[in-house]
Every structure is written in structure tokens, then in C-alpha cells.
Amino acid sequence: MDLWQIFSFSWLPPLPTLITQLLNGVARAMLLFLISSGLTLILGVLGVVNFAHGSLYMLGAYACYTIMIYLGQDVYSFWLALILAPIVVAIVGALIELFLLRRVYEAEGIMQLLLTYALVLFFSDFVRLVWGPQYRDVNRPEVLGGAVFFGKVIFPSYNLFILILGPVTALILWMILYKTKFGKTARAIAFDREMASALGVNVPFLYTTIFMIGCGLAGLGGALAAPMGSITPTMDISIIVESFVVVVIGGMGSFWGAFLGALIVGVAHAFGILILPRIAMVSIFVVMAVVLILRPWGLLGNPLGPLTK
Amino acid sequence: MKKQGYVKAFICLSILGFFLIGAFAPAEAQTKKETPAKKGPIRIGVIDGYSGMAAVYCDDKLKGCRLYVDEVNAKGGILGRKIELIVRDDELKPDMGVKHLIDLYLEKKVDFCIGGVSSSVLLANSEWCKRNKKLWVAWDARTDKATGALGHRYLVRTLSDTDMYGNAGAQFWAKQKYTKYYTISADYEFGHATVDGFMKYLKRLKPDVQVVGQQWPKLGEIDYTAYITPILQAEPEVLFVGLWGGDAMTLIKQAKPYGLFQKIPQVYIHGSGLSLLAPTGMMMPEGVYMSTNYFFSFLDTPENKAFVQGYKDKYGTVPADYSYLGYVGIKTLLEGIKRAKTTDQEKVIDALEGITVDTPGGPLTTRKYDHQGEMGFYVAITKKSPQFSGFLILEKLDYIPGSRCMMPVEEVKALREKAQEKK
16 A cells, blocks of 8 residues: 555545646646736736737747747757747737827727737738648757656656746746836836826836736747647637636736636646546636626726736 | 828728729629620639638648649540639638628529538538528538438538548447547537547447546647546546547647557547648657548559649649548539539539549549448558658558448438428
8 A cells, every 4th residue: 555545535536646637737827827917917007908918829839939940949949939939929019009009098998809809810810821821830848858757646847847937937027016116117007097197107118018028928928838739820719718717717907816817727627627527628617707706806806996916 | 180180081091992992893804704605614612611720621622622623624624614713711610601602602603612621611501502402512521410410412522421430430449459448539519529420339339348538628729738647547448539630739749748658559540641640740659540531652543643643743742631532522523513514503413413433542432312422431550651751651450431331321311301300
């Protein structure tokens, strides 16, 4: 009777499986968090519902693919892609903000939705035009290509990498938002835009910067996701719904809410598959529905409205 | 402020102007075309999913189709008339499919329509064609309902449906010694139909088979790692994979670090051939079972060799299974027109009933009763080849001809009658 057997119940899957599944769920959660944090940031500070967030994630993945293919898929090209792809997507984000979004801030909210949705359609065709409809593939760098073993638990190294990168990025972002003047100003704008502007804050500049950071995060998520699976022109659709679920559960505009929401979605999904496969897909929506009924502003959101917290 | 207003107005009006010209120009060109020669080209509308998940497969089909049309046109066409293709994108949406059908048949007045990949689009198109008495030739889209319970005169389907290839796959696996099966397939109509078709026949042929688990990831899932753990834990002997395209590729890539292919020696990807092998490349492990309607190296006939060579010359690669489907679909339709000696819908449908067409994959018959093509099925295993450095090839294990895996006519009749009663 080994250690593993002592801790397992007969009706639950064995402990190694539970641990593996938990790790799977948390790794997925970290990737979701990276993307959703950008979404919630844009929502909190700019008040814009960025439907195009999934498209930016997709652009990040394709950018990573192009960079890695050009430089011959070794370790160095991977790290370079991881740095360059988010920058490229951030620049695209800057262009969108400067030339398109700016014109609709004064208009009704519906205009912003239409604009970001139009961008979704645009990027979908753009990606197809440039890279073609075939699914693309890049390899994980060799050092992250295998798996790690803790006893009977197997966990792919790449997923472990994402698992570590997630909290690290969260920490960096948190420091920027709460420990720098820039972050304080951004939160001030989220709280009260008119007042901040009256106090001399350069709101347009900060809007652009925050939007760029949000897009950069989506691009980073895409670049990380590229070596994980296949890169397809329909990647945007697969991620956007889950990102919104995370943001809604966590609280719109709430940074730690995105972290918590992502954890809930990732782990619920993973255990749903293990224990009740037929309804696994629905499980995250059930959680979202419950949260919306009990706390419509999200778990860590502000009842008075979106606030970067 | 005033100047800005004028500039904006000018821009808006000119854009509007371009749209109006664009909308009216074809109409003008059309009226000019209709008056001269009555015998223009034979015009065939091709409606398929060129955007969306199945785009690669549809591109392959169109390539195969164009190859045949060019061959025919080089020899003077059919009935002395050249073939002209008008290609439309249904975006995998039933309303778009029907919209294009209406436009092509009623506005553009094409002679016939062919195409399809999505089963839901097929059913919508089929319904329209039945009511409007126009023919739809389905060269893809596998729901067995289309020629089964909901089949009718105005639909011809050249490739095997989910029931047929479930039957064919089951015939192969029933002969093997394995009894513990696990299935993973996408949670939508086709994903379920493909598993149900296979399991129905497998259980019939080999009653001691147990399904130890099933997973239903969403179509387009990006992360299969959470699905791999329960599969490994159940320790099945055979993993039945109903996923296709990018989904299958993602699963393979993510399963490798877990050592899935070593732990479960029998992984069976049902219903995919070169169209999956080519993009997956060297990432595909050896020893994976697959099944497909066609593979370029399986037949040594002169017809197949000519097809493979012709495709290579035109496109620079060997034909995929979907290239074959496109080629065979259009060939069947054009042969029907040739034999009927007219483009009259009713006469061509009569000619198509029971027609046998020579194809690179062997003779293909379209069954008279339900208009279902008797396309066969190969079960094969992946293998590296010194000739091809970019992807793995298949080694043939078994071939089940269409006639041996089709639902008997009496069963189809019964299904249709039951469907009629419900109405």
C-alpha cells in the first residue's frame, strides 16, 4: 500500500490523476489570466469592451509563428518571439487606439462595440489573407518540450513554464499598477476621468498606453499559446468567450478579479472533464450564471461600476 | 467646421457611388450576355466553406475539382460546351448556403450546384433543393440523415456518410482483439454522429467491446491537456479520435509529452487522410491508425497514376483525400450531364441514378434508391517514408468497399417512411 493509495477514495479518481488535473487546470488558468487581465484593464480604465481582444491574441500567435519560422525554431527564436510578438501587437493596439477608438469615445457605447466587432471581422480576414487558411504549427523549444515527473504525476514542461510565468506576470503588472506613479494615475482615471483630467493628467496619452499594455498582454498570451497547440484563423473565437467569462466572474475592471476568475474557470473546466465529462463544457457557464445571480458585479468587482483594483 | 462637413459628405457619396456601380455593373453585363448564343458554357455553382475551420479541406476539394474541369475543357468540354465554375463561400452557415443556392440557381441561372462541407449546411441546402426541384450534388458533408431519413430525389452525394464509414471502421476493429475503447470527439452534430456511427456497428459485430470513457471537447478547443489525463487514467486499449483538422493536430501535439502514444498503442483517427497528415508533418507519430476514402499511393492503376501526376504537375504536391472528393464529385455530375445529353435537371438526375463512374480510386456507383455514392474506405497506419521528408504516409491495412458498408435499401426506406409519418 503506497503513499498514493492511502490518500485516495474509491469513488474519486486516484490522487496522481487529481493532482495532474489540478495542475492542468491552473496552467490553463494562467494563460487565460494573461489574456483576461488585458481585457479587464482596458475595460476598467478606458471603459471599452474590446471584442477584438481575441483577434489580438491570434495576431500574437501568428507573429510568434512568423518570427520563429524565420529564425529557425530554436530556443533563441522562441525567447525573441516571446518578447517581440507582444510588442508588435502592442503597436497594432496603439494604431487602433490612436486612429480608430479615439473617434468613438464621445459616442455611445454601442459605437465602441461595433468598432471592436468590425476589427474582429477585419483581423479574421487579414490573418487568412496573409497566412492562409491552413493550420500552422511551431515547436516548443527543446528544453521545454518534455515533461516533468513527480512520482506518478506527469506534467508537460511547457505547461509548467506557463504556470510559473502567470503569477510572475501578475506580480509585475500589480507592481506597475500599484507601486508606480503611472499605475496610480491609470487607476485614478478609471475612478474618475474628468477629475483626473482636471488635475492635469494627460488622459489621452494614458489611454493609449493602457490600451497598448492590454493588447500586449493579449499578444503575449497568443505567443505563449502558439507552441502549445495549432495556430488557426479561428483562434480568436475560441478564446474570446472564455476571456469574457473570466472577466465577468472576476469583476469587470478588477485585476485580481481576473486572476481569481481565471483560476475558477481553469480549474472548474479541468475537474468538470474529469468527473462529469458530458457537461464539462457547460460547467464554466454554470459558474458564471451563479456568480451573476449572487454577485452581478463579479466576485471582486465594485458594485458601483468598473474600477481597477 | 463647414469644410470638414463637405469633405466628409464627398467621401461618403463617392463610397456610396462605388457601391452602386458595383451592384449594378454585373446586371448590365448579364443583360448583354443573355441575348447572343444560346449555347454558352455549362455553368456550375460551387458552394463550400472557404472561410472557417474546414478551409483547408475545401481548398483541396476545389483543386481536385478544377483539375478535372480543366481536363474536360481541354478536350472540348461536355456536349461541345465548356464548363464554367462559379465559386461561393458558405462560411459554414446554413443561411449563407441557401442564400448562395438561391442566387446561383435563380439569379445567375446556373445549370447545377455542387459542394458542401458542413452537415448542417447540407441539410438546409437539401431542404431548399427538395422544395424547388433543383439538384444539389454533395461532394462532402457526412451526416447520414441527408441520404437516409431526410433523403429525396434532388440530392446526390458522392462520398460515404458517417454511418458508412462508422460501419467500415467497425468492420476492421471488430477483427482485432481489443475490447476497451475510449472516445474523444468534438461536441457537435458531426462529432457525435461519427462516434455513434462507429460504436453502433462495433458493438453489433463485437458485443464484448466496452466503452470505458468518452470525452466531448468543444470544436476548436485550444487546450486538450485536461482531456488527456482522464484518458490515460482509464487505460483503454484503443483511443478512438473523432477530431479532425486543427483539433486533431492540437491533440497530437499536446499528447506527446504525456507519452500517450506509447501508453496507448492503438490510437485511431477516424476519417482523416493526407489532409491531416500534410499540415501535421513530422509531428505525427508512427503507428497511428487512420482511415480515409483515398490515399495517393494505395492504387497502381493507370487512372490513379495519371490523376496523381496531373495533380502534381498542376499544384506541385500529391493529391490529398479531399482533392479526390472534389475530383470525383464534379466528375460524377459531369458524367451525368454527358449521359443525359442535356442539362435538363430531371433527365440528369435520372442519368445519375445508378451511374458508375471511373475514378482514380476505382469505379464509383451512385446507388439508385437513395442517391448515395458507394465510396469505400481504407484503414491504414502511419509510417515514415524516405520519399517524403515533410510528412508521414499511410500503409494500407484493410479496404472495405462501399457496397459492404452501406445501409441496406430496406433500412433506408424504413427510416424515410418513419420521418414522413412524423410530418
